Amino acid sequence: MTQLALVIDLNVCVGCHACVTSCKQWNTSGQAGPMFDDNPYGKDPTGTFFNRVQTYEIGSYPNTETLHFPKSCLHCEDAPCVPVCPTGASHKRAEDGIVLVDYDKCIGCKYCSWACPYGAREFDEQQKVMKKCTLCVDRIYDQSLDERDRKPACVLACPTSARLYGDVHDPDSEVSVAIRERGGYQLMPEWGTKPANHYLPRRKTQINIHDDELTRVDNPLKKEDIRHETSKDVSLDDWLM
């Protein structure tokens, strides 16, 4: 069974919001109609987004670390938003595990958004239906695109390749290897939602170098360079010459 998902490498995310804007651009121009924007250039702009980048500060000054944290729908394997929907609009596709909303069936009761612990769903105030990340389902299967372009818009936009995309059920896929070898984890594991999207933790790239590794005591080059005081005594060389 395929389960398409994103793996987000927090170690290299620089918080540039390119995934946010590319997501909005692609999805607002898509077949499902524009995503709501209210007062975009005015005083209190608001609108529907599928993806956000948040920033956290870990530790206390001066020992702090900044974490940029992109958050979109996690396409949970046991998605709590799906069984609660009364109309069947909210569904999880059997073939690739993408959680989608059928905008023609949704009655806008917002119950699914209450049932999502991650706040991944946003209500479209214009169409009056619930919207969410589609994993660019209208793009990843588009045969008219080059194969390398058949990826979610956010993945293609990321300048640091912090977003990996693939099948987390295939043990040899790029994402599965990344999860396995780089400590991939899920958000809020306490609710048993089994998010398909994983996050790779921040890592310190450092090696331990001891002084004697920089300055070898037995370095022959160094040995030659050691200049001793010349002796005033008569040496064997003096006698021979």
Add this chain to the structure above:
Amino acid sequence: MHPTFSVIFLTTLIGVGQGLFLALFTQQSYSAANLLPSQGSDFYVTGSLLALAFLVGGLIAAVGHLGKPSYMFTRAWRGITQWRTSWLSRELILMPLVMGLVFLYGAFHYFGWEIRFLDYNLANQLTLLLGTITTAAVFGLFIATAMIYASIKFLQEWACALTVVNYTLLGGASGFTLAAAYAAYAAPELVGFYVGWAIILTIAALISRGGSLIRNARIKHKSTVQTAIGVRHPQIQQKSMGMMGGSYNTREYFHGATAAFLKSVKWIFLVLVFPVPVLLLWLGMDGGKGLLVAAFVIQYIGLVFERWFFFAQANHPQNLYYQTV
């Protein structure tokens, strides 16, 4: 959560309607067993219409909770399809079912239709049977309505059996209080019976609602900002939520009121739902119409506060992601 008035009115109004039906049918069962004086069909017909009016009022309030009112006609019918998994779907099935059954109950009384299922001498067997079915549906509707909230496990304030008990008892209490006021006009000999049950149900509701307030005051939330972003460090502060203008996430899940306001709402409902109606019911025991109507109106207003507080008190874990602009 942000309390929505459509849902507040939906749950309180149908609670009254369901409770009033239970009150009517309780009386009919008692009189079938010769424990209470039997009533003419007018009593049940007007009472069923009153209960139906509250149920329809709840339905109208529910339409306000849809994205667009037109979805009521174009899309809401799909709401009956997911009854296997969704408590909301079950509620959507049970609500019209209860309304239809209450309507039939009133209609059968009005036309005085009668079928004798049982051999021995018992009047109104058809309406007794219909009333029993309707009672089951009414309890089903109480459970479905409450389970919509109690089934979301990470809304820990709601995910508790007390939620179901509260919805049932508060609906029942308000319905029996209304029945007492109704009896003061339609059948004064029943006032004492209804007042007694209304007081018992109100006190029972106080115990269970008080229990859930105590439970929620001591609740320990499972999710923390550490589990939310998956970083194991005791000190994590959000510096940006990714937008400045607010979004659905900042509107839908926050009640937007101060802690002092929340606390005062709690005390307002604790006073208006429980002691004041009990006192008025007790004073109106001998048929004081004004007192009994006042008891119902005050209890209903209190229930609106109670439901507002119910929603506002629930703390959604997604709020962990939306702490700082």
